[in-house]
Amino acid sequence: MDEQPRLMHAHAAVGMSGHPGLSQHITDNTGATDGDGRKQDIGDILHQIMTITDQSLDEAQARKHALNCHRMKPALFNVLCEVKEKTVLSIRGAQEEESPDAQLMRLDNMLLAEGVSGPEKGGGSAAAAAAAAASAGVGADNSAEHSDYRAKLTQIRQIYHTELEKYEQACNEFTTHVMNLLREQSRTRPISPKEIERMVNIIHRKFSSIQMQLKQSTCEAVMILRSRFLDARRKRRNFNKQATEILNEYFYSHLSNPYPSEEAKEELAKKCSITVSQFSAGHYGGIHVSNWFGNKRIRYKKNIGKFQEEANIYAARTAVNAASVSAHGSQANSPSTPNSAGSGGSFNMSNSGDLFMSVQSLNGDSYQSSQVGANVQSQVDTLRHVISQTGGYSDGLAANQMYSPQGINANGGWQDPITPSSVTSPTEGPGSVHSDTSN
DNA sequence: GAATATGATTCATG
DNA sequence: CATGAATCATATTC
Numbered sequence: 426m427d428e429q430p431r432l433m434h435a436h437a438a439v440g441m442s443g444h445p446g447l448s449q450h451i452t453d454n455t456g457a458t459d460g461d462g463r464k465q466d467i468g469d470i471l472h473q474i475m476t477i478t479d480q481s482l483d484e485a486q487a488r489k490h491a492l493n494c495h496r497m498k499p500a501l502f503n504v505l506c507e508v509k510e511k512t513v514l515s516i517r518g519a520q521e522e523e524s525p526d527a528q529l530m531r532l533d534n535m536l537l538a539e540g541v542s543g544p545e546k547g548g549g550s551a552a553a554a555a556a557a558a559a560s561a562g563v564g565a566d567n568s569a570e571h572s573d574y575r576a577k578l579t580q581i582r583q584i585y586h587t588e589l590e591k592y593e594q595a596c597n598e599f600t601t602h603v604m605n606l607l608r609e610q611s612r613t614r615p616i617s618p619k620e621i622e623r624m625v626n627i628i629h630r631k632f633s634s635i636q637m638q639l640k641q642s643t644c645e646a647v648m649i650l651r652s653r654f655l656d657a658r659r660k661r662r663n664f665n666k667q668a669t670e671i672l673n674e675y676f677y678s679h680l681s682n683p684y685p686s687e688e689a690k691e692e693l694a695k696k697c698s699i700t701v702s703q704f705s706a707g708h709y710g711g712i713h714v715s716n717w718f719g720n721k722r723i724r725y726k727k728n729i730g731k732f733q734e735e736a737n738i739y740a741a742r743t744a745v746n747a748a749s750v751s752a753h754g755s756q757a758n759s760p761s762t763p764n765s766a767g768s769g770g771s772f773n774m775s776n777s778g779d780l781f782m783s784v785q786s787l788n789g790d791s792y793q794s795s796q797v798g799a800n801v802q803s804q805v806d807t808l809r810h811v812i813s814q815t816g817g818y819s820d821g822l823a824a825n826q827m828y829s830p831q832g833i834n835a836n837g838g839w840q841d842p843i844t845p846s847s848v849t850s851p852t853e854g855p856g857s858v859h860s861d862t863s864n
Numbered sequence: 865g866a867a868t869a870t871g872a873t874t875c876a877t878g
Numbered sequence: 879c880a881t882g883a884a885t886c887a888t889a890t891t892c
């Protein structure tokens with residue numbers, strides 16, 4: 426393929442030689458002699474070609490037609506062909522690969538992840554939402570909370586798609602137009618299919634760069650939208666009363682082991698979100714419940730006294746529930762163990778109360794054993810609370826005593842449930858309470 | 865507007 | 879990876 430250019434020098438020379446006399450021989454050329462006439466002819470043609478862009482459309486059409494029919498046309502065409510081939514050769518190879526490919530990929534991925542591009546709303550929304558959620562690192566929240574977000578996203582998606590379509594259409598139109606033009610021109614000047622293809626490629630590249638801009642701005646819009654909503658989500662929104670009550674209920678009725686399983690969390694989340702009204706509807710997920718329990722545990726432990734009242738309240742409530750559920754057994758109204766009242770204030774204080782020892786061991790068992798144990802434990806917790814309430818509620822000294830967090834550590838409450846052996850009285854002084862509750 | 869409550873996040877740990 | 883602990887940042891309260 427590289428050998429061709431050799432032949433062209435001659436022709437090129439002819440073409441070149443025509444130029445100098447170009448402007449002089451515009452007059453008629455009909456009866457010219459061989460040498461002079463041809464030269465003049467060529468000059469004329471070339472001139473016409475050169476000036477064709479300056480003419481009006483009709484004129485140009487007419488001229489074009491005239492040129493096409495000219496007897497010199499095939500020869501000139503050949504010349505052009507060869508010159509072209511040469512230039513094409515030099516042009517070829519300058520096809521740089523697209524560098525913005527990576528970026529485009531990123532944009533595409535993001536759009537896909539955001540659910541902007543990709544499958545349409547219908548079946549795709551779930552996957553899109555999942556992808557979005559996954560990318561956001563936020564659990565699978567329900568859609569209620571995000572309806573606004575969804576709506577805006579849909580809006581963006583629509584704009585994006587219409588624009589994309591528009592671009593696509595424009596691109597196609599333009600491409601076909603150019604192709605037609607080139608095809609038609611290929612009768613006049615040499616245009617290889619490959620060249621047309623190249624042209625189309627160029628056009629496509631141009632349009633794809635436009636598309637990239639579109640994608641970029643779409644991404645931006647989505648980012649802004651999301652950041653806004655993410656911020657909104659990040660902003661603290663308190664659980665409403667019902668939810669906190671539900672959570673507290675669970676917490677205090679499982680005080681000795683306030684670690685809800687995944688299912689329990691889910692259930693709690695569901696329960697909360699169901700009983701919840703408007704603004705935070707659907708804002709509950711396992712994550713929130715986990716957060717809540719995490720915070721609750723640590724804060725409870727940090728300052729048990731502060732939560733005492735609350736504990737009593739919820740304990741009583743759940744006790745009532747438990748009672749109603751489990752036939753009887755709510756004779757807790759009779760605080761048979763006054764001793765336990767004091768320690769009862771702090772459930773963890775595991776003083777020397779036999780009851781608590783047994784309870785603890787019970788707990789220890791229940792950790793490993795099946796749900797039966799859990800149930801029993803729950804009941805035990807409840808009862809404990811009731812006891813503490815009925816017994817220790819009146820005297821404030823209980824509240825004072827329960828400040829000692831040693832109870833938790835001592836009886837291993839949450840920390841080391843499996844080894845109740847640590848129940849043995851702690852050597853640690855009660856003074857450790859105020860370790861750093863300064864917050 | 866400071867003080868407190870509280871949900872979320874981050875980081876270390878086992 | 880779930881949890882505890884510390885911390886952040888906002889909401890609520892006074």
